[in-house]
Amino acid sequence: MTTVAGLTPGERGNAALHLGAMVARSNGDDLAVVVVVPTPWPPNPYRADAEYLAVQEVQAREALAAAGDVAGPDLTVRTRLHRARSVSSGLLEVVAEESASSVVLGSASSGLLGQVSLGGIADRLLHSSEVPVTLAPAGFTTAPGARVARVTVAYGRADRDSDLLATARGVADRIGASLRVACFAVRPPNARGGSAEPGAEDLVVAEWRRAVVAEIAETAGAGLETVVGSGSSWAEAVADVSWAEGDVLAVGASSSPVSRFFLGSHASKILRNAPVPVTLVPRSVA
Known part of the structure; x- marks a missing residue:
């Protein structure tokens, strides 16, 4: 089975990644680390849009490149950059493709440090998710090898x-x-x-x-x-x-x-x- 951890381009910290690793390790799952880059529809011909998407893609690849080190060597980690019309719909597509047992997300960037905050992406995901959704408090971190106790x-x-x-x-x-x-x-x-x-x-x-x-x-x-x-x-x-x-x-x-x-x-x-x-x-x- 697979636990999906959804990251956001430019997200501060690795709360979802730390929690995703802990959940996957506890469940005996592989960990699929995903960043969804939204593709506007219909396409906008203005150059500003293309530049913004390019920045998001660079940030996504940087986050994915560091995922294995954060998750730890004891997990099988797969990274995916996925393009979709929205982040929430893209995550649902990946969850289905991976036959995931659960999906893990971070809190909204506007939330208080150390508390869970339900952002727009998580809120939209909850309307359609077929699997349990786990939310990390802002700034959440774990020790290497952490499990749910x-x-x-x-x-x-x-x-x-x-x-x-x-x-x-x-x-x-x-x-x-x-x-x-x-x-x-x-x-x-x-x-x-x-x-x-x-x-x-x-x-x-x-x-x-x-x-x-x-x-x-x-x-x-x-x-x-x-x-x-x-x-x-x-x-x-x-x-x-x-x-x-x-x-x-x-x-x-x-x-x-x-x-x-x-x-x-x-x-x-x-x-x-x-x-x-x-x-x-x-x-x-x-």
């Missing part, structure tokens, strides 16, 4: 009747990673502008945690590590959970008539505040 499942109300936990458990077992479940409790300020009494908040969260742990045990079996992050914002709640090198966060995504991956509001907020790579997993209802 732990899979954390973001569990919410929409996952109660889905196969998300079972799917994540199967992946974790297959790649030799540990598995845990994370739930997030966001405690908004009250109408007076302050917070509720800390003691009352703690009691509510503690009771909610007991209910969630019991629900997860009923669904996936007892003994699965469960952590709860809480805070007055999604950023605080996600940061309240401990994260370590080698972590990947799995977030369930539903499908709709117009999109293969449809992120609910909670899933979208978790993704945008994640400090570790995020894999979007199609959520099938049991």
